[in-house]
Amino acid sequence: MSVAPKYSARYAARGTAWIWLAVATLALICTHGNWIIALAGWLYPFCLLRFTRSQHPLLGFLVTALLLTASGLLLLIFSAIPFSVPFVLVIFVSSCFLALPFLLDRLLTQKWSSWVSTLLFPLGYVAVSYLKGLADPLGSLGSLAYTQYGDLPLLQLLSMTGISGILFIMTWFASLGNWIIEQDWAWPKIRRGVMLYMTILALIFVGGYARLLFSSQPATVRVASLGTSAPLYARAAQGQKQALKDLNARRATPAELAALRSGSTLLLNDLLARTHHEAQAGAKIVLWPECGILLLQADEQTFLGRLATAAHQDSLYLDIGVCILNDQYLPNMLDQSILFNPQGQISWRFEKAHPVPGLDSVVAGNGVVPVVSTPYGRLSTVICFDEDFPALLQQAGRSQAAILLAPSNDWQEIDPWHTNAITFRAIEEGFSLVRETNNGLSVAIDPAGRTLASVDYFHTDPQSMVALVPTQGTETLYARVGDAFAWLCCLVWLALGAGAIVTRRKRLTTKPNPEPGTA
Template sequence: MTNQKHTTVVNSQRDRLSYLWLALGILLFAFGTIRWTIPLAAWLYPIFLLRFVRTQPLLRGILLVLLALVLVWEVELPGVVPAPILLYVPIVFGFGVIFTLPYLIDRVLAPRLQGLLATLVFPSAMTTIWYLSGLLNPYGTTANPAYTQFGNLPLLQLVSVTGLWGIVFVMSWLASLVNWAWERGFAWPRVRGGAVLYASLLALVLLFGGARLALFPAQGSTVRVAGITPSQALIAAANKQDSQNIDALMSGEGTQVARQLVRQAYAPVFDELLALSLQEARAGAKIILWPECIGGGTTLLQEDEAALLTRARALARTTGTYLDLGLCELLSHPVQSSFFTDESILIDPTGSVVWRYQKAHPVPGEPWNPGDGQVPTVQTPYGRLSNVICFDADFPGTLRQAGQAGAAIMLVPSSDWREIDPYHTQVATFRAIENGYSLVRQTGNGLAMTVDYEGKVLSASDYFTTDPQVMVAYVPMQGVHTIYATIGDLFAWLSIAGLVGLIGVALARRRKAGEAGAAEPREEPLPVS
């Protein structure tokens, strides 16, 4: 009996329609990533891209998907990623490769497996690629598919167990199962098992999330927290007046005259920040947070730090508040060739400096050296506080340190820009659910937001519609322990192990088929008379 190889090209009509699936997949992809996010689109586009790849010759299908994805990124990324124009080509190509690799792995491996086992290739590959990308690329977990589901709180509770990777797996398994059913003509008797299995899994995930939200809401005492950003007019005036001087000082070429001009330009900004801090303290805030230096315009000369801290410490002491200052300092002498630092300084109600935290993950191209990545925590009457800065929140491993330490409130001074707003703030909120703490992100040039440890929005303030931007929230003083904070990225590693196992099964079946073919008796030729 002759074995026939299975092909995913069912018939010529479907082969012709595959280009329609490519077009539909790319259209949905454009609305299922960073810039113009429609959450449902992120579930749907992999279905059609996977269908296209499976109904095309391997090389043609993969190259066309890669080209199409790169073209979409060429439209979406400019402005979203702050990089020189010459760097956009490798950045765009890199994102295109990351998104395409799971389709390549599925196209090569899935046809060599049978039944529902083959449907696990794509979600395992997707989870593996995105996890490794988050570890290795300088943009962290930016563009991870899970972030498109912001606001779907029952689904998002899954990250308290699996991190982002459980959501990535569930979303991509749908695409694989739909294609599995598609290849079987959607005949219910043939696809019932897979449909029931996936529906049951998704129902369990949503029931878990719904139960966590309904039965274990954030309760207990709260503390009033205020985030403040100076007025846009002050920031614009300071930046306009001294952008050239700052650029010169950052490159080490500035003069003493330039330093004096910078001092004069930003003095009104610090005056307003301290005045707003006093105002919010008198209104009852016990924790006050400034934004990251860039959006807040808080650029400070190193020699002026002592005077500013004296004023800030006096304010904290007289009002009994914790004051977290987002500052960029222009150094007198370079540290590892950089004249610039991006840091956050926490002052307690006694006027003491609790910590100086330097940004651990500068956005590629930012002109300062990274900090040591050690996330600080301190026990206070309002719960255990912790602190990172802006882009640090795109790196789950960094913020997991605070979850392991039992933090209750994570302070995240930040600065964004229109093209990345509000996506970047939404990304940060996932860290709160993962690690069981509330998160306060005061964002200059973007959306400031406070969420509790289940991702519920407690307060928000849009920089572009609020001037000066002040956000006030009553934040739970207790956090919770989460499974993710304990086990970390175990689910991602299980997905990697699963993918390796699937490769092993495929190789074993191929070897077995080869041995069976070799063992078949050959027909003897008829004798020639």
């Protein structure tokens, strides 16, 4: 029995399947942490499809799920996030979910020679990635789309589709490339699919270049972003570590609480002095990092009073990151962003909506993102890990925020790739992003994703950044319609999958029985 020419490449691939898997594994490693290579983000799904399409469906699914699980664990290692049984289980379940598009591609595209079959995998990948992100405690962290950081023309697509559009065009390349090989590179067969993909890709890049060219913002405001002084932080931490440890065990002594107060006062005095200096230099907005100050609940009013006075005297908007500790028990800590206006009044008091699982001992806030009108545009805020949840930031985009102030606190193992990924939010929602990051990369980004200023905490002293930030945002389709493209992918994927199943069943039921004596 002869093999149809259009499947010859698929069967021939069985001889090199494990080589393709090895290349896919290497490429997948280069999509995480500070090992990120943009090209690897395109190669990994292409090579993994070469493997799964040549294997038994169940084997391909299991290998893919295990590979993605190992990749997720590797991300934890790169990020220095402690392992725990719940974390490993979440990663395994998420990996099985992400392996589904590879399984359904293997099951449903075998007998489908049209270029339309190339849409099944990218639609499925986008649908599954989006649905996983809604339930995943890590949000969009580790998304394949983040490998394309720095490709600004391509990333302008974020303003229409969010990261789902980037994922779609990358994974469509994977399925299209496999389809071309399986059609034996026959141009008459592949012409329509290739030309369609290349036309769409060209439109994305031309549109991206045009958006960058015509997105100037003449009106700006001087924004200063201040990290805690590394030498002072080290001094303050000496007296605070034991107090925090004992607060966690409900046994902090008065002497330890006094040491904590002393360290907080040391950092507060330094930040206030630097804030005054920046105000004298013309800053109208000043941002401090997440948990830049640790406050005992009993001292809250005294400290906040000093901050209100400073904002009033310097006539500026002062957004501070502060962690407020119950004097008796650490897990009751509140992680807040508090904005003081030039009149010394509090304009917002936002609590971190998404504490980092396993790392943040804080009370989660209600997730209502504030937006305040000012002479320098509409200001908004979230805190650090909140930025990994695009759906949360849509509140700021829909309220037409011009500048998002994001007090943050990373650690060296996720510097700078975590901040790099966060910059996607500015393009999606059309606001400028000012992210002040203790122990990481601080940036000011305009609505097109261009870097206005940046400072790395580990390579700069003092840890200060100044930028002229646009006072108007840019209206984006994504801010208006949200994840409509992702939901469309979900619906079309289901429709194509159902159509492929129905077509396959019809072929099986209408297949003529062989004549007696024939094979």
